[in-house]
Amino acid sequence: MSSDHLYTNAHSPDVERAVLSVALDGRHKGAWSSIVEACPTPAYFHVRVNTLVAMACASLFGAGKHIDALAVIAWLQTVRNGDAVMAMREASGLKPVEGLDFGESVLATLGGANVVFDIMNASGSLAGLPGNCATLRALYRQRATIGLLSASLQRATRVDGATNVQDVGDTTINGLASLLGTGTTTTGMGAAGVLSLIEHDRLKEGGAERIASWGVDALDNALRLAPGTLTVLAAGPGCGKTSLALQALMGTIDRLGPGSADIVSLEMTAQELAAILLGREVRASRECVERGYLTPEQREVAHAAVQKWNAMDIGMRTAGQPCAIKDLIAWIRQRHIRSGGKLALVVVDYCQLLQSSNPRQTESDKITEITGQLKQVSLALNLAVLLLSQQNRDDRKANRDEDGAVTTFPEPRIEGLRGSGSLETDADAILLLWRKRNYTNPIFPVTAIVAKYRRGQKSNVELEFHGNSGQRFVIPEAKKAAPREESQRRIASEPSRDEDQFNIF
Incomplete structure (x- = not known):
């Protein structure tokens, strides 16, 4: 049996008409909202006339207008046939075609308004709207799977x-x-509450908290890389944003084990990233690794580190492989499946190098699509996404003296991020790295500014960058707090009866 025959059979005109009839009836205000939750695009409807009617309903729904048969007929009357066909092909991921007749309306090509009324009067099945929508979703997946496997076979x-x-x-x-x-999956509030209490009890009994790590305790305390969050890390050149991202990658694996963190670097090759990490293992600069300056002892340590990495299952997608956002999302889902759900952190370096689904989009629209998709996948897979971003050149212009020599760099701001509107809206947290001036010493101070944090407070964390020993961040010795006594650190699980919890004076 040919794949074309299988593909054609993977649909049900009666179920499609039964679903659309509920929307065209016009008496159920939330009908199309329920349909979209299960079948988010008109491509879920296979028969051409049903797809066009679904497109009309989706357009009316997006514009906030009432949906019924008369409104759909009016929409089909105003839209040209060629425009509708082009939109259908674009939604299905197909290439545009030449020679289309754009002059005639969609309604005229379908044969008039009676086609819409026939769909409205179609009898529903015993499954009801939820059952019919579930059937459409299953048939769509079947068609998509057949098409994907057929293309791969060819x-x-x-x-x-x-x-x-x-x-x-x-x-x-x-x-x-x-x-x-x-x-999509709908979860009731009661069920969500039960899951929260189960997680609470597990942690209270000493269970490990599956939260990614920055690899620096001070940053972990100031800004948590929690599941379901999108964190933006931004800095000017030479501030160490890639180094901090790699530190978070390895810190997460050290905390949560193999398969818990992956990285996508569209700026550096895998060998360049490995050179930084090897330098960190042997406490040497990246140049020492790349130019063959390691001592025999350091070479042995580096070899042992490579053997250890082989067991860590670190997924890497690096420079030289063009990456569109839809391919990146698919890759993240693939890695999540392969890890058995252990994946807790995905590092993306960096935002502006990702490609959008539409090459004609503006830079602002492109970043809006990228941040929106990454936020959705972080919620869907319950993992943290660390997205690196550039600063605008105007925001990082150095202050200079009368002779033109650089004195200081201005403090970075959220407004200085490229595409700051979308980044600020979609990100749960934004961390900015500030190197105040040019330093000749490979060890220099860097201020990590928590400029946005939905789950906590804004703050500054003083760090020290060690460029000569693996490009790593550490807490400065002067900033390390003296250890507190156990009695000071212990938190009472229940206040005493004579303690006034609200009197803080």
Whole structure:
């Protein structure tokens, strides 16, 4: 049996009409909202006329207008057929076609208003709206799976020698991983409360908290890389944002174990990242690793580190591989599945190098799409995303003396981020690194500014960057607090009866 035959059979016109009839009836205000929750795009409807009617309903819904048969007919009357076909192909990921007739309205090509009234009068099935929507979602996934596997099979059977089997496999796995994430899940407040209490009891009994780490205790206390959050890390050149991101990567793996952290670096190669991490292991600069300056003892330590990394299952996607946001999301889902749900942190270096789904988008629209998608995947997979970002040049202009020599760099601000509007809106936290001046010493102070934190307070953390021993951040010796007595650190689980909890004076 051919794949085309399988693809054609993976739909049900009756179920599609039954779903649309509820929306076209017009008496159920929340009907289309319920439909969209299960079937988010018109592509879930396979029959052409049903897809066009679904497009009309989606357009009216997006504009906040009432949906019924008359409103849909009016929409179909005003939209040209060619525009609708182009929109359908774009929504399905197909290339545009030439020679379309744009002059005639969609309603005219369908044969008039009676087509819409016929759908409205279609009898529903015994499954009801939720059951019919679930059927449509399952059929859509079936069609998408057949199409994906058919395309992969065609690529794999080419005989011109240009097909890379690894690329075919990665594309197929990424597509399936993305497909598995299609759809939404509704959770009642009571069920969510039960889950929260279960997690509370587990932690109270001594269970480990699955929260990613910065690799610096002071930062972990000031800004938690909690599951379901998007954190933006921004700085000017030479402030160490990539080094801090790598420190968070390894700190998370040290805390949570293999498979808990991955990195996407579109600026550096895998070998460059490894050189930084090897320098950190042997307490040497990156240049010592890249230029062959390690001592025999350091070489042994570096070799042992490489053997240890092999067991850590660190996923890396690095420079030289163009990456669109939709491919990145699919890759994250794939890695999450392979880790068995252990993945707790994904580092993305950096935002402005990612490609959007539409190359004609403005820079602002591109960043809006990227941050929105990353925020959604962090919530869907319950992991932390650390997104690195650039600062605008105007915001990092150095202050100079009369001779033109650099004196200080201005304090970074959220407004100075490229695409700051979307970054500030979607991010749960924003951390800015501030190097106040140029330093000749490889060890110099850096201020980490928590400029936004939805789960806590804004604050500054004074750090020290060690460029000659693995490009790592540490807490300055002068800033390390003296250890407190156990009695001072202990928190009473229950206040005494004669203690006034509200009198703080």
